[in-house]
Amino acid sequence: MRKITTVRLIIGAALLLTAGYNTAFFRQVLRVYPPAGANLLYLASLAVGLTCFFTLLLALCSSRYVLKPLLVLVFLVSSLAAYFLNSYQIVIDDNMIRNISQTNIREAAELLSPLLLGYFLGLGVVPAIIVSRLRLADRDDPWRRKLWRTARLLLACLAILAALLLGSGRFYASFFREHKPLRSYINPTYMVYSLIKYGRQRLEREPAAVKPIGLDARLREPASKKLVVLVVGEAARADRLALNGYRRPTTPRLRADRVISFAHMYASGTSTATAVPCMFSPYNRPQCSYRRCRRTENLLDVLRHAGVAILWRDNNSSSKGVAARVPYEDFRRPTVNPVCNPECRDEGMLAGLDDFVARHRDDSILIVLHQMGNHGPAYYRRYPPAFAKFKPVCRSSQLEQCSRAEIDNAYDNAILYTDYFLDRVITFLRRHEHRFATAMVYLSDHGESLGENGIYLHGMPYFMAPEAQIHIAALMWFGPGFKIDREALRRKASRQRFSQDNLFATMLGLFAVDTKVYRQSQDIINGSQPPARPAVPPAPGCPGG
Numbered sequence: 001m002r003k004i005t006t007v008r009l010i011i012g013a014a015l016l017l018t019a020g021y022n023t024a025f026f027r028q029v030l031r032v033y034p035p036a037g038a039n040l041l042y043l044a045s046l047a048v049g050l051t052c053f054f055t056l057l058l059a060l061c062s063s064r065y066v067l068k069p070l071l072v073l074v075f076l077v078s079s080l081a082a083y084f085l086n087s088y089q090i091v092i093d094d095n096m097i098r099n100i101s102q103t104n105i106r107e108a109a110e111l112l113s114p115l116l117l118g119y120f121l122g123l124g125v126v127p128a129i130i131v132s133r134l135r136l137a138d139r140d141d142p143w144r145r146k147l148w149r150t151a152r153l154l155l156a157c158l159a160i161l162a163a164l165l166l167g168s169g170r171f172y173a174s175f176f177r178e179h180k181p182l183r184s185y186i187n188p189t190y191m192v193y194s195l196i197k198y199g200r201q202r203l204e205r206e207p208a209a210v211k212p213i214g215l216d217a218r219l220r221e222p223a224s225k226k227l228v229v230l231v232v233g234e235a236a237r238a239d240r241l242a243l244n245g246y247r248r249p250t251t252p253r254l255r256a257d258r259v260i261s262f263a264h265m266y267a268s269g270t271s272t273a274t275a276v277p278c279m280f281s282p283y284n285r286p287q288c289s290y291r292r293c294r295r296t297e298n299l300l301d302v303l304r305h306a307g308v309a310i311l312w313r314d315n316n317s318s319s320k321g322v323a324a325r326v327p328y329e330d331f332r333r334p335t336v337n338p339v340c341n342p343e344c345r346d347e348g349m350l351a352g353l354d355d356f357v358a359r360h361r362d363d364s365i366l367i368v369l370h371q372m373g374n375h376g377p378a379y380y381r382r383y384p385p386a387f388a389k390f391k392p393v394c395r396s397s398q399l400e401q402c403s404r405a406e407i408d409n410a411y412d413n414a415i416l417y418t419d420y421f422l423d424r425v426i427t428f429l430r431r432h433e434h435r436f437a438t439a440m441v442y443l444s445d446h447g448e449s450l451g452e453n454g455i456y457l458h459g460m461p462y463f464m465a466p467e468a469q470i471h472i473a474a475l476m477w478f479g480p481g482f483k484i485d486r487e488a489l490r491r492k493a494s495r496q497r498f499s500q501d502n503l504f505a506t507m508l509g510l511f512a513v514d515t516k517v518y519r520q521s522q523d524i525i526n527g528s529q530p531p532a533r534p535a536v537p538p539a540p541g542c543p544g545g
Contacts, residue, residue, distance in 0.1 A: 003137035006062050006146075007153055013071050013131075014054035017188070018047060020123055021078045024085035025050075025185040032179055033171075042171040049164045050186070052157040057189070059153045062146075064139045072128040078188040079124030083116050087400050088377075088456040089449075091184045092191045094198040096459045098290070099271040101198075104317055106332075110378040113398045181464035201290055210325075211295055213282055214302030217508075217515040219364060224481050226308075226364040226511050227357065227436035229425050232276060233418065233444035234316055234373030235458060236473035238263060240415050243475075248390065250415040253423035257477060259440075260486065262493040262524075265474035267446045268500040271459045275445040276320045276370075279500035282517050285462075293321070299504050300326050300366075306513045309360040313349040314370040323368070343381055346371045346421045350428055357432055364511055365436070369425070373418055376448060376457050379410035383417035390416075399456045407450050426477055437481025439510060443503060444472040474498070482510075484525060498524060 004012075029046065033039045061070050084090040138146065165172055175182065184190050238244055242251045243261035254261075268285040269275035277293035278285060280300060300310055304326060312323035315331045331349045334340040339348035349369045357365060374382055377397045390409035394402030422442055429438040447469045449455040458469045476493075478484055505522040508515065520526060 003135045005137050006064075006067065006139075007149060009067070009071075009131075009134065009136070010055055010058045010062060010153070011051075013058060013074075014051045016127065017054050017074075017078065018051045021082045021187045022050065022185075024082070024089065025182070025187065028182055028185050032182065042168055045164050045168050045171070046175075049161055052160050052164075053189075056154060056157045059150055059157070062150050064136060068131055068134070068136075071131045074188055075127040075131070076120070076124040077191070079119050079122070080116070081187050081191050082123055083119035085185060085187060087115065087398065089454055090457060091460055091464070092194055093184065093461050094194045094201070095269065095271055095274045095290075095461070097194055097198045098201075099273040099459060102273050102317055102320065104332075107317060107375065110381075110397050113396070115398055115401075181461070184461060184464065204291065210297055212301070212305075213297045214305050214513075214515045214517045217302050217306035217513050217517075219306050219308070220512040220514055222364075222437070222512050224437045225362070225435065226439070227367075227429065227432050228365070228439045228441065228507075228510055229367045229369060229429060230507070231422060231425060231440065231442040232279075232316075232368060232370045233442055233473060234272070234371050234375050235446060235448040236374050236415065236418060236444035237447045237468055238265060238471045238473050239468075240412060241473050244473075248412055250412050251419045253419050254475065257423060257426050258486075259422075259426075259475045259477045260490050260493050262474040262476070262498055264495075264497040265443070265472050266497065266499040267444070267470045267472045270446050270462055270465045270469045272317060272445050273320050275500065277322055279443065279445070279503045280322045282504055284501040285499065297325075298322055299507055300368075302508065302515060302517060303366055303511060303513065306511065306515070307363065308511060309363040309365045310368070311356055311366075312368045312370070315344060315346050315349055315372045316370045316375070319368075319370065341384060343372075345384065346373070346418070347424055350424055353428060354431070357436075361435060366507075366511070371418065371421070373444070374411060374414040374448060376411075379407070379414050382414040387413050387417045387420065389413060399451065400454075404451050411448070411450055422475070429477075429479060433479045433481060436479075438479035439482055440475075440477040441503075441507070441510075442473070442475040443500065444474065446470065447472050472500075489525060492524075 026043070026047075029043065033042060035043060058067070058071075061067060081092055084092065090096065138149070240246055240250060241261060242249050243255060243259070244263045267275050268278035268288060274290070277290070277298070278288040280298040281288050281293050281296065282298070283292060300312075300322060304310055310326040312319055312326055312328045313331050314328065315337070319328060329336070331337040332344055334344060337344040337348035338351050339345040346369070353367060356367070372382060377399050380393045380395050390412050392406055393410035393413065394406035395410075396402055399407055422440065425440050429440060432438060446458050448458050449466055449468045452466060452468055455466060460466065460469055462470070476489075478486065502522050502524050505519045506524045508518045509520075509523040509526045
């Protein structure tokens, strides 16, 4: 087998990482700095600088026992990252890694494709085999010689980087200060940084007990008991609801039901693993961290303290820890869900709910239904054949190989099925209006990119997420038992901006719960609406993180 020096192996690997695994990064750079005039020199400078950066990192790991195994691992993992960066423009940050770690096998299987296999073989397996079979010509050199060789390589890289920074200072000042999102596309360093960040969060010592909140919660004596169904949607965009002005009739049943659509509702995160814990937490988005949510009770706990009977049914990946202390039922299996053809449908979660209500006829009740909804990329699987109204549809998980019209058709058919499912929820609630004040609240966890600017799916870091991933569908419906000025609320819903931050107070308001952690100013129905984006300090009584 051919021999190669350590220095040449490091430089060769750095060049390959720059040229073969960072096409998505350079594509994003070209959008900001078009290839013309002085920009051509700046782009060449950036390529050289990135190669030197990779060389520096690899040189620090140039031990004979570390370098080759490290390169094998880097090539294998980076090949997968390159596929998702190029195909979907998915940035792999710590939230995305958390989302991946909580994805079940069925969801992961939808992302498998021949192109993914091609990336893994061509950019992963082949370079890994080549590296593993190479012999280092200088592996037996004295350690002093190896140290001096590594030092010279490090000094050379630092000198080149310094020269680039001095020669193109204005460009790099702009690049680092004004275009921070670009760095998120560098493969594999941003992914490695995110893995380390996620690992630190996982290794944090778990609290001995979750910090309780709302122990003082009490139900005010209402005229009737409450029965509320809270539907947590999946990847539903606000602009794909006909109720919000979309050109296609995607919500005919909900329009007939006279639901109230909140046209300006925004998510607290761009992935299920982030958004769902945040929407149930007592914190606003800027204060809602993974650590805080994990260590503090949530909306369901406060309602439980108040005496509300609670049931969580899940047809998605899980409750992300939200339902850890309330009854939980998994409806992703045909043995439990009676509507599977072959995918288990959201409407199956309605089976047997009348029995649950009958067992709690003297209590106020909250039922949470976590939808599969518009989970991508296989939108065509999210609805039964009867709902394939818009054709032709994209029948592939490789969305970049489908036309925008085909993707839109499949996605809109899934919205049409959600329209049907929510109408079924309302029908269920109407059967119990004689005993309960009934209501339905629907709130999607996040939005979805459908190819705008070449971006697909969701999960972008919040600070750089496109509107499509955070502007979400949200609805409310009230039975006659709720004494609410519906037209006033409808006007507010069409004009004001809200966010998932409002869910905590609004649900406590719906159930008429008295507690110190209730903030009337964030109650959509009973309070005035503050701006959704700026940080709002926790109210007195809200726990710290």
